[in-house]
Amino acid sequence: MTQLFTRKEIEERNRKDNAAIIIDNVVYDVSKFMEDHPGGVEVLLDNAGKDASRCFRDVGHSDDAKLWRGEFKIGEIVKEEQWEVICQEVNSSSGEDELTLRGFLEVWFPPVAFAALALLTYVYLL
Numbered sequence: 654m655t656q657l658f659t660r661k662e663i664e665e666r667n668r669k670d671n672a673a674i675i676i677d678n679v680v681y682d683v684s685k686f687m688e689d690h691p692g693g694v695e696v697l698l699d700n701a702g703k704d705a706s707r708c709f710r711d712v713g714h715s716d717d718a719k720l721w722r723g724e725f726k727i728g729e730i731v732k733e734e735q736w737e738v739i740c741q742e743v744n745s746s747s748g749e750d751e752l753t754l755r756g757f758l759e760v761w762f763p764p765v766a767f768a769a770l771a772l773l774t775y776v777y778l779l
C-alpha cells in the first residue's frame with residue numbers, strides 16, 4: 654500500500670542524511686541518491702523538504718531521469734494536499750510508433766546503401 658505523507662511531514666526531512674522531495678505529489682527519499690545526482694548535491698539539498706516539481710520540470714530532465722526517480726519513491730502526498738501535476742509523465746511506450754527521419758535513416762540507410770553499392774559494382778564489373 655502506498656504510504657501517504659502530509660506536506661508538513663516532508664518539510665522536516667530537509668537534512669542531507671534525511672532528505673525527501675516532492676515532485677508531482679510523489680515523495681522521493683533522495684538521501685542516498687544525493688552524491689550520485691548528476692546535477693549535484695546542492696540543488697537537491699536546497700529542495701529537501703520542499704515541493705521540487707517546478708525545478709525538476711524547468712531543468713528539463715531526460716526520460717531516463719524521470720524513470721530513475723522512481724527508484725527513490727517512498728510514498729505520496731495525502732489527497733487533500735495534492736497540487737496540480739506539472740511534469741510530464743514518462744510513458745515507456747510513447748514515441749514507439751513515431752516515424753522520424755532519424756529513425757527511418759537508422760533502419761533503412763545501411764541496407765539501402767549496401768544494395769546500391771552492390772548494384773553499382775555489378776553494373777561496372779559486368
Ligand code: HEM
Pocket residue numbers: 674681683686690691692693696697700705708709712713714715716717718719721722723725
Ligand atoms: C529523484 C529525483 C531526481 C533524479 C532521478 C534526477 C536525475 C538527474 C539526471 C539523470 C540528470 C542528468 C541530466 C538528465 O538526464 O536529465 C540530472 C541533472 C540535473 N538535475 Fe536532477 N534529478 C532529480 C531531481 C532534481 C531536482 C529536484 C532538481 C532541482 C531542484 C534537479 C536539478 C538538476 C540540475 C540543475 C541538473 C543539471 C542539468 C544540466 O547540467 O543541464 N534534479 N538530474
